[in-house]
Amino acid sequence: MIIRFLTVLIFLSVTGCSYIPIALTQGELQEQAKSDRVYVTQNQEPVAAPVSLYESIARALKYNLDFHLEYSEKVLANTELDLSRYELLPQLVVDSGYNGRENFSGSSSQSLITGSQSLSTSTSSNRDVFTTNLKLSWNVLDFGLSYIRAKQAGDKVLIAEEEKRKVVNRIVQDVRAAYWRAVTNDRLSLKVDKLLERVSKAIEESKLIEIKRLDRPLTALTYQRELIGIKRELQELQQNLALAKIQLAALMNLRPGEDYQLAIPERTSTVKKIDISPEMMEQLALENRPELRTISYEERINKQEAKAAILSLFPGLDLNFGKSYSTNSFLFNKNWLNYGAQVSWNLLNLFKYPSTKKNIKARERVLEARRLALSMAVMTQVHVSLAQYEHSQLEYKTASDFYITQQKILKQIQTGIETNTVTEQSLIREEMNMMVAEVKYDIAYSNIENAYGSIFAALGIDPFPIEVNTDDLSLLTESIGDYFEGLSLHEQFFSMKVK
Numbered sequence: 288m289i290i291r292f293l294t295v296l297i298f299l300s301v302t303g304c305s306y307i308p309i310a311l312t313q314g315e316l317q318e319q320a321k322s323d324r325v326y327v328t329q330n331q332e333p334v335a336a337p338v339s340l341y342e343s344i345a346r347a348l349k350y351n352l353d354f355h356l357e358y359s360e361k362v363l364a365n366t367e368l369d370l371s372r373y374e375l376l377p378q379l380v381v382d383s384g385y386n387g388r389e390n391f392s393g394s395s396s397q398s399l400i401t402g403s404q405s406l407s408t409s410t411s412s413n414r415d416v417f418t419t420n421l422k423l424s425w426n427v428l429d430f431g432l433s434y435i436r437a438k439q440a441g442d443k444v445l446i447a448e449e450e451k452r453k454v455v456n457r458i459v460q461d462v463r464a465a466y467w468r469a470v471t472n473d474r475l476s477l478k479v480d481k482l483l484e485r486v487s488k489a490i491e492e493s494k495l496i497e498i499k500r501l502d503r504p505l506t507a508l509t510y511q512r513e514l515i516g517i518k519r520e521l522q523e524l525q526q527n528l529a530l531a532k533i534q535l536a537a538l539m540n541l542r543p544g545e546d547y548q549l550a551i552p553e554r555t556s557t558v559k560k561i562d563i564s565p566e567m568m569e570q571l572a573l574e575n576r577p578e579l580r581t582i583s584y585e586e587r588i589n590k591q592e593a594k595a596a597i598l599s600l601f602p603g604l605d606l607n608f609g610k611s612y613s614t615n616s617f618l619f620n621k622n623w624l625n626y627g628a629q630v631s632w633n634l635l636n637l638f639k640y641p642s643t644k645k646n647i648k649a650r651e652r653v654l655e656a657r658r659l660a661l662s663m664a665v666m667t668q669v670h671v672s673l674a675q676y677e678h679s680q681l682e683y684k685t686a687s688d689f690y691i692t693q694q695k696i697l698k699q700i701q702t703g704i705e706t707n708t709v710t711e712q713s714l715i716r717e718e719m720n721m722m723v724a725e726v727k728y729d730i731a732y733s734n735i736e737n738a739y740g741s742i743f744a745a746l747g748i749d750p751f752p753i754e755v756n757t758d759d760l761s762l763l764t765e766s767i768g769d770y771f772e773g774l775s776l777h778e779q780f781f782s783m784k785v786k
Contacts, residue, residue, distance in 0.1 A: 331540065332760050337550040340466050341768040343539055345760055347462045348455065348767075350540035363447075367440050377425035387415045410617070417614040428603035435595045442584045442591075449577035449584070456577075456744050462538050463740045466549070467733030468531030473549050475726055479525055482722050486518050489715050510712055517719040524726045554732070556687065558680055559739055561776045565673065568746060569666045575747030576665050582658045589650050596643045602632035665745070672745040676738040679731070686724075686731035693717070693724040742776060 311319075331350050338346070393410045397403070490511055497507040536545060573579060608626045615621070700717045703709030 334541065334545075334547040337548040338539075339550040339764075340463070340552075341771065342550075342760075342764045343466050343535060344459055344462050344767050345764040346539040346541075347458050349760055349763060351458055351538060367443070370440075377423055380422045380424070381420070382422075383417070383419045385415070385417050390414070412615050412617060415614075419612045420609055421611075422607060422609035424605060424607040426603050426605045428598065428601060431598050432595055435591050435598070439588045439591050442588050446581050446584045449581045452747075452749060453577040455749070456747075458538065460737070460740055460744050462535065464733070464737045465531045465535035465538060467736050468528050468730070469535045470549055470551055471726060471729035471733060472525075472528035472532055474551050474729065475722070476525070476528070479521060479722060479726075482718060483518060483521060485715060486514055486719060489712065490514050490518075493712075510716075513716060514719070517716070517723060520723055521719065521726070524723070524730075528726070554729075558683070558735060559776070561673070561676070561742070563776050565670065568669045568673070568742075571746045571748070572665045572669050573662055577747060578661055579658065579665065579747075582654055582661065586651070586654050586658070589647060589654060593644070593647045596640060596647060599633075599636050600640055602630050605629045605631065665747075668745045669742075672738070672742045676735070676742060679734045679738040683731040683735050686728045690724045690728040693721050697721045739776075743774065748774070 391410045391414055392412055393408045395404055395408045493507050493511045493514070497504055497511075532549075533543075536543070536547065541547065606628050608624075610622070610624055612622050697717050697720075700709050700714050704711070704714050
């Protein structure tokens with residue numbers, strides 16, 4: 288019997304040590320790929336109408352996978368907090384057991400004085416015994432440590448919430464930037480395509496003029512160079528704008544290659560005003576930026592770790608109470624209550640504490656240094672965002688003046704065409720210049736919108752109402768629209784709204 292048992296044990300040990308890892312098969316990888324392709328865009332409302340800025344933000348917040356990842360991590364932190372609460376409870380253990388042997392366990396006694404056997408061989412246990420125990424135990428030291436760990440888990444939940452806020456801010460900023468460039472692309476793409484077609488035809492005609500020497504070669508070549516230069520600039524702008532629509536689709540988690548239309552807003556010359564002092568903006572940023580709040584929660588966690596280190600120096604008191612039952616027929620009482628208390632003390636913790644204390648102090652200094660460095664970076668970002676907004680206003684004013692001037696020039700050229708005082712070449716040249724001016728004018732406006740949004744990001748102001756329900760896309764779109772329309776960079780607004 289023993290030999291068989293040892294043989295089986297040796298066989299299992301050898302088999303476990305000789306395990307060879309099994310790679311995924313090509314079929315399994317294909318199935319996983321097919322499943323992922325379907326799942327990444329599953330259960331999404333299709334795009335049935337032109338997408339507005341607020342709907343694009345709503346779709347990004349509802350369907351973007353990065354946002355879902357942060358939300359899942361927050362849920363995970365909440366579940367860990369729930370689990371940590373159970374560590375505060377005492378342990379209630381039920382165990383049942385069976386002991387058996389092929390013969391009776393017997394024993395005899397020997398006198399220590401005479402050395403003779405003082406009792407005949409006897410037994411006090413059956414060969415087969417079943418036992419059952421119900422035990423309630425509570426360690427006072429573990430309770431204290433579990434309470435500290437629960438508080439730390441609560442702070443980790445708050446850290447996860449701040450990480451979620453940071454991701455939301457980044458997603459909204461990316462959506463704004465991609466949306467306005469994509470709008471420019473949709474507004475002008477058809478006109479650009481037609482103009483490029485005309486330009487290509489004009490270049491070919493100029494080459495024929497050069498070959499047939501119908502004009503001076505230098506004049507024809509100079510005209511070609513000018514057309515090709517403007518054409519190259521238009522193509523570069525067109526490429527950047529076309530990529531913006533692809534990026535926006537990715538942010539909204541649309542299937543790659545899916546065609547969709549954007550709601551094209553009317554052009555406006557209105558520029559949002561900023562009526563808030565830089566000092567107040569610095570204060571708001573230091574209060575609201577998720578990165579700084581995260582460090583503050585980490586500092587709280589570190590302080591709790593210091594308390595846990597001190598608590599571990601104390602001896603542990605283990606209290607227990609239980610009910611037991613045994614089928615052993617030789618026992619006088621087969622049911623009994625048992626209770627007791629035990630004190631244990633890990634003396635090595637006394638030697639470990641100085642190193643633990645140094646580690647906690649070092650981490651405290653690191654967190655403080657990180658908070659101060661990040662505070663300076665945040666204040667710098669506030670001033671950088673203000674400077675970018677002011678610069679974008681100047682660029683927009685210049686682009687607007689250039690656009691209006693080019694409109695007047697083109698109108699004069701078109702009048703000259705009607706009176707046959709201007710050549711077709713000049714008209715094409717100015718139409719190309721007009722298209723470049725229009726694209727740059729739209730890009731300058733999109734830069735203003737992005738720079739304005741960057742100020743809110745620098746201040747750490749939530750770009751959408753966090754408490755709103757994201758299940759209903761239309762409701763989320765409406766809530767985001769109302770929230771954005773209500774935001775204003777005025778001191779009175781923040782003194783009332785920001786806590």
